[in-house]
Amino acid sequence: MEYKATRDAYGKALVEIGIDKNIVVLDADLSSSTKSAEFRKAYPERFFNIGIAELNMVDIAAGFALEGFKVFASSFAVFITGRAFEGVRQSICYQNLDVVLCGSHAGISVGEDGGSHQAICDISLMRSLPNMQVIVPADYNETYRAVLALHKNKGPFYLRTSREKSLNFTTHDFEIGKAHILRQGIHACIFACGPVIEFALKAAQELDKEKISVCVVDVSTIKPLDTDTVYNSAKNVGHIFTLEEHSIIGGLGSAICEFLGENLPKRIKRIGINDKFGQSGTSADLFCEYGFSVENIASKIKKSLEDD
Amino acid sequence: MKTKELEEFSKTLRKAILVSLNAAKSGHSGGSLSSIDILNTLYFGGVLNIDPNNPRNDNQDRFVLSKGHAAPALYVCLAYKGFFDKDLLYTLRKLGSPLQGHPDSKKLKGVCASTGSLGHGLSQAVGMALALKLKNSPANVYCLIGDGEMQEGLVYEALMCASHYKLDNLCVILDFNGLQIDGAISDVMNISPVKEKFEAFGFSTYEVDGHNYDKLLDAFERFKNTKNSKPFALIAHTIKGKGVSFMENKYEYHGKPPTDEELDKALLELGVENGI
Structure with missing residues (x-):
């Protein structure tokens, strides 16, 4: 790749x-x-x-x-x-x-x-x-x-x-306001944006091995939100996550929570930067430090399913 | 119009400002009255090349009121120029009116740029002047800024850029009335030396009595004839509240409209009948 x-x-x-x-x-x-x-x-x-x-x-x-x-x-x-x-x-x-x-x-x-x-x-x-x-x-x-x-x-x-x-993995056309389902899944769904989607896809692959099936949606337009795709992707899964290289306040996670909260209330877990500033380091080290590692994403999903 | 007619017409414009502010029951009297002679010269003294029926034409001049709180002064000029029905002046600041508290380019024909938050109008005017140059348009961009506005750092970013790109199609006019909301400029945050600041930023400058029509007409003529790759700054010395004795040089009238009694008194002073 x-x-x-x-x-x-x-x-x-x-x-x-x-x-x-x-x-x-x-x-x-x-x-x-x-x-x-x-x-x-x-x-x-x-x-x-x-x-x-x-x-x-x-x-x-x-x-x-x-x-x-x-x-x-x-x-x-x-x-x-x-x-x-x-x-x-x-x-x-x-x-x-x-x-x-x-x-x-x-x-x-x-x-x-x-x-x-x-x-x-x-x-x-x-x-x-x-x-x-x-x-x-x-x-x-x-x-x-x-x-x-x-x-x-x-x-x-x-x-x-x-x-x-x-x-560089996408092959789909881009349309403003259109989210893309990158892979289907029946147990959990991750709404993600930006290059960190790579980590979501890899976490989903890891979870495949444990028979946990995860849907990953590329929400490349955060506003206007593709509410149809978000609704349809969320309705049949029990565990919903958002993933963004951004504060968990106000970004994609918030947009998804706002929409689903009013239209399809479910528990949503936001993965992102937890209301704190960044710091110096290599991007790889920072991704690990701030919770974006594939292992961390996979374990959060697994734990959510186990807690159910 | 020539000097005498402009002087006479300024009474009508001042009346319309006061009447609309009185109807709105809020708004900025002082800065509207200090700048109205400048706007009268631009709109009715033959300075601006504009056509109310085709205001966005590439060949037409642009006017940006960067000190957007003087909106009533702009609105009365646009109304009397024929951009919209004069009766609309009575709707100033009211729900649903195109005459917003500060000029809104989306709502009102003739407003070249939305302004109000100070400094942004000048930067937008610089962008417009650059755009017109790129289109090889002969049009000029005129931008009125306030003296208090010169406390905003953005103003200096804009001046630097205007000079860097040699925007001799840009005329910045300073409404130098010396007062701002909290008091005298020199007490709140001194902006002097003003002329030297403009010159240090690469502008041609010219100082003028901002209520003298002969001088104002001459100043704009100088701008039009000075195509020397430098932007032009016209420093207009004005009196806040000019034309209404009890408002003159009173910072308290910065953001205050005339009451009914004050309106009657003001119109009596101006020697004009109420009505637009």
Whole structure:
């Protein structure tokens, strides 16, 4: 299997859609990291570096969108959703503008830079804004297809990408608002998003050996939530889990709990970052430390079944 | 309109501001009155090239009210320019009205960008100016900021960017009335030196009495004729509450509408009849 970073797909897809002269791309001095630099190399006249001024970048994105351009603006997830939050709210979402905000280096897997740079509440911040649609692709392929879809559909969008290479395994088409069942299962269901889905799939494989059958759903659009797929996947299993490289507060886990709580009340267990900040370390060490190991996910599911 | 007509018309606009604020029973009188002569010059002095029937045309000028709380000043100009029925001014700040407490581009024709949270309007204006340059549009972007607004750090990110990208199609106008909600700017958080700040950020600057129509018309003419790869800052010295004696230079009227009695008194001073 190949390992590729989702941020690389962002850069590649931007070059692909860049033939559309209505697209402009902005970055805040991180274009080589977010990979928007690929677009800059191909279409320098439609790339604008705004410098280390993320809030200004987001408002400038709004200005371009008000003039009819399709705007892609990127920075680290922690900055574009946190530092620039007010611009995202006041200028992008309040005016419902056709802007794609790409937050790269999301989650703890950014690793050694430490907790200051690890976005763990970006999904919750973006999800709570009216008009904002939130996309967290599972892998390189899905990210690439997502960017093509975001080009064709009207924003605002928040697209979350990662620095680290991760398993590139999806083959399905991407459609905004559509979740994908990656494998069926009758005992438990994991709703997951982002590259950590790899761990959910591996945990499910482990549990196969013990005759525990686990369904894994790739919820790559967190908002609007694919409520049909979530409902149908949840209704026949007794044990429901969510998995995300994000705080358990406000992200995918919350979205699933909110929907099922009102429509199909069941016990749901959220696996994610337990209301604490990250720290420095390799991404592999951090995944273990914060409970994302395949063993931990598998044991949580097993324990839940045993406790039943 | 020429200077004399603009001066005369400013009374109508001031009246409409006060009447709409009185009807709303809330809103910002002081900053609307300090900026109305600037807006009158832009909209009715032949500065802005705009067509109410086709406001988003690439060749038309943009105006962004970054100090969004002066919304009544913008609304009366748009109404008298023919963007919408003047009767709508009576619905200011009321449920369902397109005349929101702060300008909303989605709800009201003629509002180029939603503003209100300070600083964002200027950055959006920079984005618009960049976009118009990319389209090779001859249009200019005018953006009115407040002096209190210059306490927001975002303003300086925007100024830096405007200069970096040589946006000589951008005219930033400072409504320099010297007062903010909590008192005098110089007491709350001093912003001086203002001219030097703009110049340090690479702007051409020009200072003017923001209530003198001859000077304002001349200043905008200078902007249009100064295409030197630099953005332009017009520092307009104004009086908060200008035109209504008991509101002038009173920070207490920053966020206060006129009562019925105050409205009568103000209209008497302006020498105009009630009604829009």
